[in-house]
Amino acid sequence: MTQTSVNLTHATSEQLLEATRAVIAGGGSSNMRNMGVTDPLVLDRSAGCRLWDVEGNELIDVNMGYGPHLFGYADPDVLGVVAQQLRLGAITGITHRLDHQAAELIAATVPSIEQVRFANSGTEAITSALRLARFLTGRAHVVTFEGHYHGWSETVLRKSAITDNGSDPTGAVPGAPGMIPGALDFTYQLPWNDAAALDALFAAHGTEIAAVILEPICGNAGMVHPLPGFVEKIADLTARHGALLVFDEVITGFRVGLNGAQGVLGVQPDLTIVSKVLGGGFPVAAFGGSRELMAPLARNEAFHAGVFSGNHAAMSAVVAMLTKLTGDPSVYGTLDVLSSYAEQRLADVFAEAGRPVRITRAGSVLSVALLTRPQETESDYDAAVPLIDFAAHRRLQILCQRAGLYFHPNPLEPWFLSTAHTPDVLDSVVATVKDSLARL
Numbered sequence: 001m002t003q004t005s006v007n008l009t010h011a012t013s014e015q016l017l018e019a020t021r022a023v024i025a026g027g028g029s030s031n032m033r034n035m036g037v038t039d040p041l042v043l044d045r046s047a048g049c050r051l052w053d054v055e056g057n058e059l060i061d062v063n064m065g066y067g068p069h070l071f072g073y074a075d076p077d078v079l080g081v082v083a084q085q086l087r088l089g090a091i092t093g094i095t096h097r098l099d100h101q102a103a104e105l106i107a108a109t110v111p112s113i114e115q116v117r118f119a120n121s122g123t124e125a126i127t128s129a130l131r132l133a134r135f136l137t138g139r140a141h142v143v144t145f146e147g148h149y150h151g152w153s154e155t156v157l158r159k160s161a162i163t164d165n166g167s168d169p170t171g172a173v174p175g176a177p178g179m180i181p182g183a184l185d186f187t188y189q190l191p192w193n194d195a196a197a198l199d200a201l202f203a204a205h206g207t208e209i210a211a212v213i214l215e216p217i218c219g220n221a222g223m224v225h226p227l228p229g230f231v232e233k234i235a236d237l238t239a240r241h242g243a244l245l246v247f248d249e250v251i252t253g254f255r256v257g258l259n260g261a262q263g264v265l266g267v268q269p270d271l272t273i274v275s276k277v278l279g280g281g282f283p284v285a286a287f288g289g290s291r292e293l294m295a296p297l298a299r300n301e302a303f304h305a306g307v308f309s310g311n312h313a314a315m316s317a318v319v320a321m322l323t324k325l326t327g328d329p330s331v332y333g334t335l336d337v338l339s340s341y342a343e344q345r346l347a348d349v350f351a352e353a354g355r356p357v358r359i360t361r362a363g364s365v366l367s368v369a370l371l372t373r374p375q376e377t378e379s380d381y382d383a384a385v386p387l388i389d390f391a392a393h394r395r396l397q398i399l400c401q402r403a404g405l406y407f408h409p410n411p412l413e414p415w416f417l418s419t420a421h422t423p424d425v426l427d428s429v430v431a432t433v434k435d436s437l438a439r440l
């Protein structure tokens with residue numbers, strides 16, 4: 001049994017992280033987060049777009065918990081409501097008046113959804129949505145795209161060629177040791193934006209494919225937009241071959257617009273998964289589609305469950321968040337202006353420093369990646385990947401963190417801005433990046 005020898009009341013981040021690593025494998029409950037640790041950072045609290053560590057240091061945060069906080073941390077309009085619901089009871093396993101309100105708000109804002117099921121995480125929701133797609137089509141194979149992340153469940157966790165240097169982007173390689181050997185035998189992976197590869201796969205295997213799942217605007221490889229017409233092509237091929245089109249909008253849902261990426265692109269999928277912004281900082285996810293597609297679940301034929309799924313606290317968060325968003329959709333215009341300002345100012349300071357960089361954006365989600373040399377073809381994402389300078393980016397992150405700005409050291413992890421990132425905050429962000437580049 002590990003005894004904490006250090007009095008941790010006044011411990012440093014380093015001491016607390018060491019003590020935490022003694023009792024939490026890796027120091028945190030996510031590999032992506034644990035791998036992201038450069039200088040130890042252990043928090044005391046967060047509010048708006050700021051973090052305070054256990055030593056009292058204040059940092060501006062542009063990682064923002066990986067995306068849920070569109071209005072910043074501890075938004076009283078949402079999390080204040082959740083706190084109240086917790087006092088009224090939150091986990092009964094019995095239908096609550098909030099359930100109907102939450103589901104109706106999703107149906108009113110996500111064009112492809114008439115009916116939902118709630119879950120506790122994106123991974124849970126995606127796992128259930130893909131199982132439903134396999135049931136509905138009687139088929140087993142699912143198509144995924146290189147760089148797109150759909151959680152850690154057994155049939156979609158794949159290595160990424162981007163970070164795995166050299167693994168074939170067209171081969172779905174198990175993303176973690178311990179996965180069953182045949183875990184990905186029914187999972188195809190294609191290069192993103194590769195229309196020829198998509199055509200060839202459907203020509204050869206179209207009758208086997210249950211679903212194509214994608215991040216309609218990819219957020220897990222930096223922000224990588226679909227080439228014009230590419231998502232429409234996927235929609236056409238899935239419709240013609242009797243496969244389902246599944247949009248993983250865990251990042252883009254309620255983030256790139258009130259109607260998500262399907263609203264921005266004007267392409268309606270068969271099934272959609274939403275999470276992150278959905279709960280405004282409270283953990284909740286949902287998947288849904290037409291009543292027809294969801295009917296096997298309504299009939300208790302297909303299976304989905306979860307002790308905490310759709311709990312009253314989560315429902316109160318969804319109702320509060322979507323009521324706030326539908327009550328003032330102008331927030332997306334505001335966020336776009338703020339994020340465009342940040343994008344331009346950041347591009348300026350990297351240019352002034354003579355540092356090649358790839359900056360892309362979708363609404364208030366930016367990706368910023370130091371490159372080893374300038375990218376010749378702006379739009380060609382595949383040309384950018386080998387140029388990403390992961391080591392230099394990590395060094396930049398350390399300098400920025402020490403100067404009071406936090407972003408993830410992996411340049412494939414986006415920056416998530418919020419209404420709390422006002423112009424003066426963004427000026428401070430840019431100034432810190434500029435100073436750190438000068439010391440890189």
Ligand SMILES: CC1=C(O)/C(=C\N=C2/C=C(C(=O)O)C[C@@H](O)[C@@H]2O)C(COP(=O)(O)O)=CN1
Nearest residue numbers: 030032033066121122123149150151248250251
């Ligand atoms: C597009 C997309 C996601 O971005 C996604 C989760 N994203 C992240 C998960 C992280 C983590 O597990 O620590 C942090 C980030 O790498 C990333 O935003 C998931 C899985 O959701 P969950 O983590 O809630 O199971 C599904 N689809």
Ligand SMILES: Cc1ncc(COP(=O)(O)O)c(C=O)c1O
Nearest residue numbers: 119120124304305306307308309
């Ligand atoms: C013994 C046991 N294991 C696993 C689960 C699944 O947990 P969850 O419902 O949170 O996915 C349950 C829930 O009923 C359970 O009782």
